[in-house]
Amino acid sequence: MARIFTLGFGIIILVYVISSFKKEPSVGELLAESFENEIYDEFDTLAFDSVFTKTLDSLSTKLSDFQSIKTFYTKNGYCPTLVIRFYKSKNLDVLLNFLQNSTVHGFDPERFSTTEFRSLLGYFKGNNEFNNVSQSYSALAKLELLSANAYIKYINYLKFGVVNPQKVFSRYFINVKRPDVQSTIRLLNSGSMSDTLVSVQGKSLQYMALQSAFIKAENDSVRRTLAVNMERLRWILPQTGEDYVQVNIPDFTLIYFKQRDTLTTMKVCVGSKADDDYEKKMDVFKKTGDYDDKPNNHETPILFSSITLLYVNPVWNIPESIVKKEIYPMARRNSSYLRRNDINVYHKNKLVNNPAGIRWSRYDVEKLPFLFVQRPGIKNSLGKFKFAFENNSSIFLHDTNNKKAFKQSNRAISHGCIRLEQPLKFAELLVGDKDKCDKLRSDIGLVPINKNNLAGYHMKRSHKLTSKDSQLTPSVYTPKKSVPLLITYFTAWEMNNKIEYRPDVYGLDKDLWAAMNKINR
Incomplete structure (x- = not known):
C-alpha cells in the first residue's frame, strides 16, 4: 500500500515539474x-x-x-x-x-x-x-x-x-x-x-462645460478661445487645498475661496501688456545699450505661491527698473520731485539729507549708487497694505493710492504687482483674529470694531497728535495660516451655466494656439 502511495505521489511531482517547464507560446x-x-x-x-x-x-x-x-x-x-x-x-x-x-x-x-x-x-x-x-x-x-x-x-x-x-x-x-x-x-x-x-477623458465641470460649448460653436475665433482654455485645464497644477486665493489676470479679479464658498471677490489691477514686438526691441537694446531703447514688459507672471506676511503702512523699496525708467528722469528734471513724493535716497546705506542737491547728470543711469525708498503715507504707491508671497519676480499684492483705476474696464496698468480694490477686507480675512483686526485698523487710523479696544485706540491717536514725529509706523502681521495664491490666465470659463469670455489682454491665447498646433505635426 505504501509503495502504491509513493508511486502515485512521485507521478504527481513529475507532472508538476513537467508542467512548470511548459513552453511559453511563441510570438508566431x-x-x-x-x-x-x-x-x-x-x-x-x-x-x-x-x-x-x-x-x-x-x-x-x-x-x-x-x-x-x-x-x-x-x-x-x-x-x-x-x-x-x-x-x-x-x-x-x-x-x-x-x-x-x-x-x-x-x-x-x-x-x-x-x-x-x-x-x-x-x-x-x-x-x-x-x-x-x-x-x-x-x-x-x-x-x-x-x-x-x-x-x-x-x-x-x-x-x-x-x-x-x-x-x-x-x-x-x-x-x-x-x-x-x-x-x-x-x-x-x-x-x-x-x-x-x-x-483620461476630462471630467471636471469646467472642462465639460467648455468642451460642450466647443462642440456647438461655429465661429472659428470662439472655438480657438475655448480650445486653448481646455488646454489650460489639462495642465496638472499643484494642490491648492480648500482655502486659497485665485487671481485671474484677464478677468482683473481676485477670489478668496474657503472650501466651496467664496469669502470675497474684488477687482484688481494687473501688470500692463508688454510693448509690441518686445523681442525685436530687446535685440536692439542689447546692441545699443541705450536705456531709451529698452522695451517695457510689466506683465504679471503666472505663478503659484503662498501669502505669508502682511505689511501695514509699508515702505516701498523702489525697484531698479522703475528707478531707471521713471524716478531718475523725474529727479533730473525737477529737484523737488523726490521730496514732494516722500522718497528717501540712500547712498552706501546712509540717508541722503538733501537729495535735491545731488547733481544727477553726473551719474550713469546704469550705474546709480543710490537706493530709493518711498515712506509710508498717502503718496506711497503701495497704499496702506502690502501682501508678500515668495516669488522670483519681485511682485506682491498691495493697496494703491490711485483708486480711480478700478473704474477702468482694462485694468492691465501696473508695473507687474497686483493692486487690490478692497485691501482692508482682504487683510482682515487673512488675519482672522478680531483683536488683531482691530489693531490693524488702528494702525491705519480707523476706529476699532470692538468697543473694548476703543480706549487703546484713542490713547494711540492722542500720542500721535502730540508727537513731533507724525510719520506712520510700518508694522508686520502674519496670517492665521499661510494662504495658497494661484495667479492664472483664463479667457473663458463656465459660471452660472454660462460661458464667460474675457479679452486676451496679454495675447497669450494666440501664442498658446500657435504652440499647440506646432507640436509634432
Whole structure:
C-alpha cells in the first residue's frame, strides 16, 4: 500500500515539474491566435526583428516620444506587444474610435496618424491580405509602432496637456506635471487600453462645460478661445487645498475661496501688456545699450505661491527698473520731485539729507549708487497694505493710492504687482483674529470694531497728535495660516451655466494656439 502511495505521489511531482517547464507560446503562435491566421505559425522572429528596427528608425521623427518607445521595445525584444495584447480584444478598434473623435477635445485626428493607423488595421481584418507571413512584417511593425505612438500621445495630451507651458511662456512659473519615461513605459504595459482611454477623458465641470460649448460653436475665433482654455485645464497644477486665493489676470479679479464658498471677490489691477514686438526691441537694446531703447514688459507672471506676511503702512523699496525708467528722469528734471513724493535716497546705506542737491547728470543711469525708498503715507504707491508671497519676480499684492483705476474696464496698468480694490477686507480675512483686526485698523487710523479696544485706540491717536514725529509706523502681521495664491490666465470659463469670455489682454491665447498646433505635426 505504501509503495502504491509513493508511486502515485512521485507521478504527481513529475507532472508538476513537467508542467512548470511548459513552453511559453511563441510570438508566431500568439499572432496566429490574434489574427486567426495560420500563416503566422511560420513567423520568423529574427527576420521580423530586422524589419522592426528599420521601421523604428524610419519613424524616429514621427514618434512623439521616440526614446521611450525605443527603450520599451528594445527591452521587450521587438515583440509586437500591443497587437498581441489588444488586437483580438478589439482594444485597437477602441483606440481608433477615440482618435477619430479627438476633435471633441480640439485636436486634429491626423496628429495621431489616424488615417494611416486605420488603413494598417484594415490590412489585418481579412485573412487574404498576405500570401505569406514575411509580407506582413513591415505592416505589422508599423501598426505596432503607430498604435504605441497614438496611444501615448493621446493619453498624454489629455492627462498632461499638449504643451509644457513653461516652454511656451517666459513668465509661467508654475511647475506643472509632465509625462516621463516611467509613465510612458507604464502606459505601454497597461492591462486595458480601453479602460485607460476612458479614464483620461476630462471630467471636471469646467472642462465639460467648455468642451460642450466647443462642440456647438461655429465661429472659428470662439472655438480657438475655448480650445486653448481646455488646454489650460489639462495642465496638472499643484494642490491648492480648500482655502486659497485665485487671481485671474484677464478677468482683473481676485477670489478668496474657503472650501466651496467664496469669502470675497474684488477687482484688481494687473501688470500692463508688454510693448509690441518686445523681442525685436530687446535685440536692439542689447546692441545699443541705450536705456531709451529698452522695451517695457510689466506683465504679471503666472505663478503659484503662498501669502505669508502682511505689511501695514509699508515702505516701498523702489525697484531698479522703475528707478531707471521713471524716478531718475523725474529727479533730473525737477529737484523737488523726490521730496514732494516722500522718497528717501540712500547712498552706501546712509540717508541722503538733501537729495535735491545731488547733481544727477553726473551719474550713469546704469550705474546709480543710490537706493530709493518711498515712506509710508498717502503718496506711497503701495497704499496702506502690502501682501508678500515668495516669488522670483519681485511682485506682491498691495493697496494703491490711485483708486480711480478700478473704474477702468482694462485694468492691465501696473508695473507687474497686483493692486487690490478692497485691501482692508482682504487683510482682515487673512488675519482672522478680531483683536488683531482691530489693531490693524488702528494702525491705519480707523476706529476699532470692538468697543473694548476703543480706549487703546484713542490713547494711540492722542500720542500721535502730540508727537513731533507724525510719520506712520510700518508694522508686520502674519496670517492665521499661510494662504495658497494661484495667479492664472483664463479667457473663458463656465459660471452660472454660462460661458464667460474675457479679452486676451496679454495675447497669450494666440501664442498658446500657435504652440499647440506646432507640436509634432
